[in-house]
Amino acid sequence: MLIHPWDAAGHEQALAYVRDHAFGQLIAAGRDRDLPVVVPTQFLLRDDRTVVLHLARPNPVWAAVEENPKVLLSVAGHWSYIPGSWRAEPGTDPALGVPTTYYSAVQLVCHAEIVKDAEGKLEILRAQLGDLDPAAGDPAAMPRLLSGIQGLRLSVEEVRGKFKYDGHKDAAHRGRVAGHLSERGGPGDASALRHLPRP
Incomplete structure (x- = not known):
């Protein structure tokens, strides 16, 4: 993943995001595979250094992990397309603006x-259920x-x-984009607005 200095998340900010978005791609x-194994999965960030999860025994990921225990957990949430005309500088042709997401x-x-x-x-199941469904019964009672x-x-x-979120642009630019996002109200726009100044 390309990370520019202006859009790099701090360590605590990144972990807070993972805690709030506990579903990702493992x-x-x-070793020597044509493609990696990619598994969509729920997980629990127990502390800053530990993630736990469980998967079905037939899952193909187990063989890949046994071959190479280094894995990547990728978490991404809402996205919002930003037309080039929204990003064009005032007084310039809107058609010359560069779109982004x-x-x-x-x-x-x-x-x-x-x-x-x-x-x-059991320890993993209890931790996950305690986080997601505290009213659930003890998984020890579910041997299957x-x-x-x-x-x-x-x-x-x-x-x-x-x-x-255009962190390298000035507040005026981001405020203009925020105004457009407020008007459009698309699926990922509310999430994007939380990262931009209100106009």
């Missing part, structure tokens, strides 16, 4: 440990669920965050 390159994305480079023992899997999964514990080695 990418395991394995606003978005936030964080990538966690991790070392993956497969968790196969029952107690380890437990036997059908394996857990993953990811040790975070590097955090890469990008918040692409």
